[in-house]
Amino acid sequence: MDKLLVNGGCPLDGEVQLSGSKNATLPILIASLLCAEPLQVRNVPHLRDITTALKLLGHLGARVEFNEDLTVEVDSGDLHTLRAPYELVKTMRASILVLGPLLTRFGEAEVSLPGGCAIGSRPVDLHIRGLREMGAQVSIENGYIKASVGRGGLNGARILFDTVTVTGTENLLMAAVLARGITVLENAAREPEVVDLARCLIAMGGAIEGAGTDVITVTGVDALHGACHTVISDRIEAGTYLLAAAATRGRIRLTGYDPQHGDVVLEKLREAGAILSIDPRGVTLDMRKTQPQAVNLTTAPFPGFPTDMQAQFVLFNAVANGSSTVTETVFENRFMHVHELQRMGADIHLRGNTALIQGVTGLSGAQVMATDLRASACLVLAGLVAEGETMIDRIYHIDRGYDRIEEKLSQCGASIRRIPGWPATSVIPSREGASVSPLQS
Numbered sequence: 001m002d003k004l005l006v007n008g009g010c011p012l013d014g015e016v017q018l019s020g021s022k023n024a025t026l027p028i029l030i031a032s033l034l035c036a037e038p039l040q041v042r043n044v045p046h047l048r049d050i051t052t053a054l055k056l057l058g059h060l061g062a063r064v065e066f067n068e069d070l071t072v073e074v075d076s077g078d079l080h081t082l083r084a085p086y087e088l089v090k091t092m093r094a095s096i097l098v099l100g101p102l103l104t105r106f107g108e109a110e111v112s113l114p115g116g117c118a119i120g121s122r123p124v125d126l127h128i129r130g131l132r133e134m135g136a137q138v139s140i141e142n143g144y145i146k147a148s149v150g151r152g153g154l155n156g157a158r159i160l161f162d163t164v165t166v167t168g169t170e171n172l173l174m175a176a177v178l179a180r181g182i183t184v185l186e187n188a189a190r191e192p193e194v195v196d197l198a199r200c201l202i203a204m205g206g207a208i209e210g211a212g213t214d215v216i217t218v219t220g221v222d223a224l225h226g227a228c229h230t231v232i233s234d235r236i237e238a239g240t241y242l243l244a245a246a247a248t249r250g251r252i253r254l255t256g257y258d259p260q261h262g263d264v265v266l267e268k269l270r271e272a273g274a275i276l277s278i279d280p281r282g283v284t285l286d287m288r289k290t291q292p293q294a295v296n297l298t299t300a301p302f303p304g305f306p307t308d309m310q311a312q313f314v315l316f317n318a319v320a321n322g323s324s325t326v327t328e329t330v331f332e333n334r335f336m337h338v339h340e341l342q343r344m345g346a347d348i349h350l351r352g353n354t355a356l357i358q359g360v361t362g363l364s365g366a367q368v369m370a371t372d373l374r375a376s377a378c379l380v381l382a383g384l385v386a387e388g389e390t391m392i393d394r395i396y397h398i399d400r401g402y403d404r405i406e407e408k409l410s411q412c413g414a415s416i417r418r419i420p421g422w423p424a425t426s427v428i429p430s431r432e433g434a435s436v437s438p439l440q441s
């Protein structure tokens with residue numbers, strides 16, 4: 001397994017080009033399952049989760065072409081299985097997103113239950129309940145969700161989510177585009193990634209209104225067609241680099257940034273003392289002459305403070321002036337990074353779902369272990385701040401969601417190096433077996 005070796009204590013100063021959003025690309029690639037014509041997706045980030053998604057699509061029988069210019073073309077005209085196996089779903093929970101598209105287009109689907117993960121139990125009950133409300137028969141057998149619907153296909157329905165769920169909204173949105181009649185998703189997720197998926201589905205011929213609000217109305221159509229879609233930039237990657245510069249008291253310019261997607265993070269950074277300038281091509285953060293001030297925050301669904309930026313802010317607060325509280329409300333177990341930060345000298349105490357943080361003047365490098373994607377980003381930032389060497393183990397987590405992180409940070413003057421472990425496995429999607437027939441053509 002690869003490790004990252006960071007030699008910290010140096011302010012960042014440089015420019016980074018943002019990659020396409022992981023959480024937008026995943027459902028958009030999977031949306032290709034909804035039609036028999038090729039979907040071309042541009043600005044696809046080079047990430048392990050994307051490779052897993054393409055492997056899953058290849059396993060189902062889709063033809064996948066990855067071009068040098070970050071464009072992926074997926075042709076799901078001729079699938080040969082409607083089963084997403086445990087081996088693929090366990091490595092990436094977002095694989096559950098194939099459930100809605102397969103069921104609505106082909107009338108059946110079998111997807112392994114993802115199970116728990118490092119940050120919480122993460123059930124998919126709301127995905128299943130919504131599909132049942134649209135007329136699907138769903139059972140759980142041998143660890144798999146088995147879903148089917150009669151020849152008429154899914155019916156439009158009014159679906160009220162108990163909890164705001166991003167992938168739950170996306171799954172039912174994709175199911176609804178080919179359902180009969182009108183589906184209304186209430187208390188829907190408003191994340192920019194959901195809006196980007198809706199834009200792609202509309203380009204494919206879907207009839208969707210209200211994406212970006214908490215009520216999305218979908219009028220089912222008989223079939224979708226191929227399209228070309230450019231994915232939005234990654235707001236969590238952007239936030240992570242802004243925090244890296246802020247925590248090291250440096251400067252960074254991000255190109256390809258959409259400030260509308262990161263409003264609340266920018267607000268918190270301003271409150272913390274950062275000088276931010278935004279222009280049509282990007283954003284610049286300057287923290288060179290400012291003493292960072294700790295900020296209180298509570299995570300919430302969009303437009304609230306993103307849970308995917310919580311770990312990075314815990315690190316920032318740990319080395320800022322003053323005391324602060326960070327409360328996690330989206331996932332029940334998302335403070336694994338705190339124990340590693342404590343080993344580097346941070347003064348943090350956990351009380352329930354709140355971290356009580358007292359800023360310290362510095363951290364010291366240590367051997368630490370990444371436990372999940374955003375926790376590993378927080379440890380990289382901690383390594384950049386700390387005096388001496390930090391060796392971060394299990395960085396496959398970071399490769400799931402950060403495109404060439406060591407290269408981008410090195411461009412800003414960071415001393416960060418990958419120490420190769422076992423050879424990386426290369427993944428070429430395969431197509432085997434007979435075709436399956438769609439409900440709609």
Ligand code: UD1
Nearest residue numbers: 023094122123124125126127163164165166167168330331
């Ligand atoms: C997505 C993002 C992830 C982000 C999270 C919250 C992707 C691929 N991942 O994850 O990066 O951290 O949103 O912004 O887009 N829940 C239920 N039942 C369900 C579904 C969810 O109780 O059927 C709960 C979850 O346990 C959690 C909360 O709802 O407490 C939000 O989860 P959800 O928005 O579904 O997260 P993901 O879509 O898995």
